[in-house]
Amino acid sequence: xxxxxxxxxxxxxxxxxxxxxxxxxxxxxxxxxxxxxxxxxxxxxxxxxxxxxxxxxxxxxxxxxxxxxxxxxxxxxxxxxxxxxxxxxxxxxxxxxxxxxxxxxxxxxxxxxxxxxxxxxxxxxxxxxxxxxxxxxxxxxxxxxxxxxxxxxxxxxxxxxxxxxxxxxxxxxxxxxxxxxxxxxxxxxxxxxxxxxxxxxxxxxxxxxxxxxxxxxxxxxxxxxxxxxxxxxxxxxxxxxxxxxxxxxxxxxxxxxxxxxxxxxxxxxxxxxxxxxxxxxxxxxxxxxxxxxxxxxxxxxxxxxxxxxxxxxxxxxxxxxxxxxxxxxxxxxxxx
Amino acid sequence: xxxxxxxxxxxxxxxxxxxxxxxxxxxxxxxxxxxxxxxxxxxxxxxxxxxxxxxxxxxxxxxxxxxxxxxxxxxxxxxxxxxxxxxxxxxxxxxxxxxxxxxxxxxxxxxxxxxxxxxxxxxxxxxxxxxxxxxxxxxxxxxxxxxxxxxxxxxxxxxxxxxxxxxxxxxxxxxxxxxxxxxxxxxxxxxxxxxxxxxxxxxxxxxxxxxxxxxxxxxxxxxxxxxxxxxxxxxxxxxxxxxxxxxxxxxxxxxxxxxxxxxxxxxxxxxxxxxxxxxxxxxxxxxxxxxxxxxxxxxxxxxxxxxxxxxxxxxxxxxxxxxxxxxxxxxxxxxxxxxxxx
Numbered sequence: 200x201x202x203x204x205x206x207x208x209x210x211x212x213x214x215x216x217x218x219x220x221x222x223x224x225x226x227x228x229x230x231x232x233x234x235x236x237x238x239x240x241x242x243x244x245x246x247x248x249x250x251x252x253x254x255x256x257x258x259x260x261x262x263x264x265x266x267x268x269x270x271x272x273x274x275x276x277x278x279x280x281x282x283x284x285x286x287x288x289x290x291x292x293x294x295x296x297x298x299x300x301x302x303x304x305x306x307x308x309x310x311x312x313x314x315x316x317x318x319x320x321x322x323x324x325x326x327x328x329x330x331x332x333x334x335x336x337x338x339x340x341x342x343x344x345x346x347x348x349x350x351x352x353x354x355x356x357x358x359x360x361x362x363x364x365x366x367x368x369x370x371x372x373x374x375x376x377x378x379x380x381x382x383x384x385x386x387x388x389x390x391x392x393x394x395x396x397x398x399x400x401x402x403x404x405x406x407x408x409x410x411x412x413x414x415x416x417x418x419x420x421x422x423x424x425x426x427x428x429x430x431x432x433x434x435x436x437x438x439x440x441x442x443x444x445x446x447x448x449x450x451x452x453x454x455x456x457x458x459x460x461x462x463x464x465x466x467x468x469x470x471x472x473x474x475x476x477x478x479x480x481x482x483x484x485x486x487x488x489x490x491x492x493x494x495x496x497x498x499x500x501x502x503x504x505x506x507x508x509x510x511x512x513x514x515x516x517x518x519x520x521x522x523x524x525x526x527x528x529x530x531x532x533x534x535x
Numbered sequence: 536x537x538x539x540x541x542x543x544x545x546x547x548x549x550x551x552x553x554x555x556x557x558x559x560x561x562x563x564x565x566x567x568x569x570x571x572x573x574x575x576x577x578x579x580x581x582x583x584x585x586x587x588x589x590x591x592x593x594x595x596x597x598x599x600x601x602x603x604x605x606x607x608x609x610x611x612x613x614x615x616x617x618x619x620x621x622x623x624x625x626x627x628x629x630x631x632x633x634x635x636x637x638x639x640x641x642x643x644x645x646x647x648x649x650x651x652x653x654x655x656x657x658x659x660x661x662x663x664x665x666x667x668x669x670x671x672x673x674x675x676x677x678x679x680x681x682x683x684x685x686x687x688x689x690x691x692x693x694x695x696x697x698x699x700x701x702x703x704x705x706x707x708x709x710x711x712x713x714x715x716x717x718x719x720x721x722x723x724x725x726x727x728x729x730x731x732x733x734x735x736x737x738x739x740x741x742x743x744x745x746x747x748x749x750x751x752x753x754x755x756x757x758x759x760x761x762x763x764x765x766x767x768x769x770x771x772x773x774x775x776x777x778x779x780x781x782x783x784x785x786x787x788x789x790x791x792x793x794x795x796x797x798x799x800x801x802x803x804x805x806x807x808x809x810x811x812x813x814x815x816x817x818x819x820x821x822x823x824x825x826x827x828x829x830x831x832x833x834x835x836x837x838x839x840x841x842x843x844x845x846x847x848x849x850x851x852x853x854x855x856x857x858x859x860x861x862x863x864x865x866x867x868x869x870x871x872x873x874x875x876x877x
Contacts, residue, residue, distance in 0.1 A: 272622065306655030313653040322621060323654055327645050333611045334646060337618020337626075344574065344600065345623050364641070367611025374606070528656035529690045531714035534742070534789045 209484060210427035215265070217490045221499060223265065223422065224485060227257040227478050228503035230281040233290055234453075236507045237280065237297055237311070241457065245515070246297050250311040253281040255420075255452040256384060258477030260285040262425025263352055263382050263447070266433035272320045272338045272351040274331030277312050278384075278451070279324030282354050288316040290506060291513040300517030307520045308528065320349075328389070329355060329362030332381070336368045339377035339442075350436045351379045352429075358389025360403045369410040369444065378436035380429065381444045384419060390455045391463040404446035412442050419447030420477040423484065449477070548733035550701075556589045556726040558700035559665075562707040563590065563627060565736055567597050570625060573711065576603045576616055577629030577665075586631045587667055587726050613639035613664070617647045617716075620662035625711055632678045633666035633720060636686075647716040648691030659714040663707065669722040669760060669810055670859055676847035679855075681811040683720045683758075684820075687788040693717045693741055694788040698762040700730035702785060705739025713741060722760040722810075744791035746798065750780035752873050753804035756795055756821050758784045761808040761860060768865035777873045787817055795821060796830040803835040804872050810859045813842025836875040839868050 204213055211220065234252045241250060253260065260281035264273070267286070275282040283293060288304070296303025297311055304316055315323035322338060325331040335353030342349040359365050360383055372379050383403050387394055400406060407414025413432070417424040425447055432443035450472035454461050461469075485491040491499075527533075553561065566573045575597075580590040581604040594602040605612040609630065616628040630636045636643060647660050670679035687694040693715060697703040703721065710717035747762060748769050757765040762783040769779040780798050784790065799805050805825060807818035818840035825831055825838060841860040848858055 274618075304655065305653060305657070308655045309653040315654045315657060317654065317657040322618075322658070323650065325646075327641060330614075330641065330646055333614020333642060334618030334621065336611070337615040337620070337624075338622040340574075340615055340619045341622035341624045344619075345572070347623075364610055364614065367606070367608035368614070370606060371608065371611055371615055375603075526690075528652050530693075531651065531656075531659045534693075 208488070209423035210430070211423035212484070212488045212490065214426065214430065220485055220490050221495070223261050224478070224481050224491070224496065225499040225503060226261045226285055227422070227481060228500050229290060229506060230257045230260060230284045231478060232503045232507040233280055233284060233293065236294070236511055238453070240297070240511065247299070248310055249457045251278040251456050252453040253278050253451060255472060255477070256386060256449045257281055258422040258481060259384050259419040259425055259447040259449045262422045263354070263429050265426040266430050267320070267350065267352060269319055270347065270349045272322055272335070272349060274322050274335040274338070274351065274353050275324040276331065276354055276356055277324060277326055277328070278356065279314055279354070280311070283314050283316055283321055283324070286316065286321045287319040288321065291510040294510045294514035295517045298514040298517065299519065300514060301520045302517040306528070329359040329364035331355060332359065332364045332368035335379055336372045336377060339372060339379035340375065342378055343375070348437065349378070350433050352433070353379055353381050355381070355383055356389065357383060357385040357387065357394050357398065357403060359383070360406060361397055369406070369412070369442070372442040373410040373412050376439065376441035378439070379442045380432040380436055381442060382429070383444065383446045384449055385446050386449050386451045388455070388463065393463070402446065404444055407444035412444060414444040414446070416446040416448060419449030420475050420480060422477060422481045548735050548737060550731040550733050552729050553700050553732040554726065555700045555703050555721070555728050555730070556587060558704040558732045559589050559707055559721065560591050560593065561732070562704040563593060564596070566708065566711050567593065567601060569736070572623060572625045573627065574601050574603060574619070574624055575627050575629065576605055576612060578605055578607055578631045580604060580629050585629060587723060589726065590629065609635045609638035610642060614642040614646065616662050616664070617642050617660055620660045621650065621658050625661055627663045627665060627711070629665045630667070633668040633682055634677050634680050636664070636666060636682065643686065643692070644689050648689045651715070652691060660716050661714050662716045663710045664716070664718045666718055666720045667723050668720045669724060670848040670855055671724045673850065673852065673855065675850040679848035681720070681809070681843060683787055684811050684816045686718050687817070691716065692788060693786070694720065695741055695786045696720045696759040697739070697785065698725065698759050698783050700728065700732045702739045704732055705737055706741065706785070708736060709738040709741050712738065717741065720759065724760055739785070742786045742789045742791055744785050744794040745783045746780060746794065747783045748779065748781040750778035751802055752778045753806060753869060754780045754782060754798040754802045755806045755808055755865070755869065756782045756784055757808040758787065758817060759810065761810055764860065764862050765808055765865055768862050768869060771866060772869055775870070777869065779869060784817070790820065790824065792824060795824065796828050799825055799830040800833045803833050805834070805838045806865070806868055806872055807838070807840045808860050808865055809842050811843055812845060813840055814845060816842050818842055836872055839872050841865060841868055
């Protein structure tokens with residue numbers, strides 16, 4: 200009964216049921232444990248290549264997907280593990296992909312940077328900064344033309360907001376009033392270059408003005424704030440009123456990728472952001488509003504731990520792709 | 536011009552004379568009428584009718600929701616077409632000039648070509664991209680290129696170059712039925728060329744070359760407008776007692792290996808003629824294909840390539856003509872080749 204709640208009740212507490220809120224927190228734990236499991240597997244040499252971890256950005260991914268169903272689409276980024284989990288992917292198939300196995304979401308052809316789950320509406324992470332933006336607009340064009348009612352959420356980072364694709368995509372989404380929500384996860388750095396040094400505007404959300412769409416900046420480590428902004432933006436898209444830009448201010452605790460020596464930011468800055476852990480804040484909010492007890496929350500975390508341990512075991516035991524099938528799936532029908 | 540020696544039986548539909556541009560428009564009209572998922576996208580393709588009047592009046596028949604004028608945003612527009620193709624539409628995206636596809640390489644090469652593979656086959660990208668290409672219009676270096684070989688280098692794309700109105704229609708309809716990205720390079724000088732075109736729906740198969748003229752003395756493998764120059768040259772050569780077989784490649788990815796190799800085995804001499812820059816172009820691939828096969832043993836002379844000059848397309852008309860193979864170049868190369876023995 201939202202109207203019986205005190206005025207300062209956070210949006211998410213009023214909007215979602217206790218079960219939905221606990222499921223959201225569990226997903227945040229699942230992302231955190233997934234990233235930690237992936238990092239450990241990488242360190243132990245079980246995963247090759249590189250990866251971009253989203254530890255610290257869990258509220259942004261999960262909060263942004265709260266208003267979405269399986270028919271809705273997302274496009275994701277090179278830092279896309281969290282989005283994939285948030286949209287409902289099976290972490291076993293995700294780990295299998297990271298381990299390069301045939302049982303992975305991309306049958307071992309994509310890896311971390313192209314993780315996708317098309318059945319759940321995740322059209323894929325993208326190795327090209329800004330690559331997903333026009334694709335998201337295309338998915339929204341399909342939804343509008345085919346009348347599916349689906350909304351597309353387009354995740355990208357602060358780095359992408361200086362790509363031409365960002366500007367072209369926002370403009371087209373606006374002129375055609377397409378059902379798409381652009382979610383800029385601003386974690387302050389495009390690799391090593393800060394937004395202060397790379398971006399002419401102080402707030403990326405103000406770039407929405409140039410494309411005549413609403414733009415808001417939210418605390419991306421506050422689950423409730425993210426879900427509130429997304430609720431409005433998704434409702435607007437679903438109602439046929441067009442796109443929005445949501446800037447989610449967050450921070451990656453780890454470096455850009457495995458090659459990062461963290462020369463461009465201070466230990467103090469990292470510690471400051473770690474003190475604003477989105478998972479701790481979500482857990483505290485649920486306890487404070489009587490949604491969950493500390494014991495229940497410990498249970499959610501332990502459950503996520505177990506799921507990740509099982510997922511890694513599943514991945515380890517999977518079959519490698521057959522080398523003879525290296526050119527499979529280049530085309531839908533085999534071509535000589 | 537002898538155009539009746541295609542390897543494939545003609546469709547049994549009645550034919551009419553249409554221009555190449557009209558044939559493409561008819562294909563799009565048929566597709567728009569038959570399939571709600573088909574949309575056209577591109578710059579000035581609506582009331583303007585397209586820079587080369589290929590879309591013409593289609594916007595009046597199907598409306599602006601299906602014949603969509605895009606902003607001048609090649610990268611974004613191509614990406615929208617890719618995303619739409621991944622999620623249920625069948626977009627035909629027109630680049631105003633194929634040169635402008637350089638602005639959209641990211642979406643074509645990194646996304647359209649690779650998404651299916653990167654996702655382990657979980658999606659297809661049935662997008663068609665139309666590319667007005669080639670020189671001869673006096674538009675100079677940034678509006679006259681023949682970049683088809685660039686795209687043909689990318690696994691995941693299919694690349695076709697129709698040389699006749701019949702094939703322009705049939706290949707476009709085939710591209711629309713293809714589940715993967717197909718790029719159609721249309722030579723601008725062909726848009727006004729007339730030819731017999733079957734009415735109604737038919738498909739010209741992607742990946743099949745056509746023998747446009749049978750001959751025994753040498754094989755000329757040509758693409759796009761060069762097919763017509765090769766046929767013109769072949770007629771002159773016939774008067775000199777040299778019978779050239781002219782193979783219209785039609786698709787450059789995937790290449791119809793069997794037709795090319797079969798012709799070379801028969802004639803023992805090979806001349807490749809294409810408008811793209813000679814070096815690292817289509818002729819290199821055809822030559823290598825022959826060199827790596829048993830057809831190599833049949834060669835009686837070194838392979839000869841005629842391609843675009845190693846320069847941008849120039850403005851001055853004499854220079855512009857000199858920058859791409861012309862009929863006299865083909866005649867000269869063919870005479871030398873026919874007289875030569877290894």
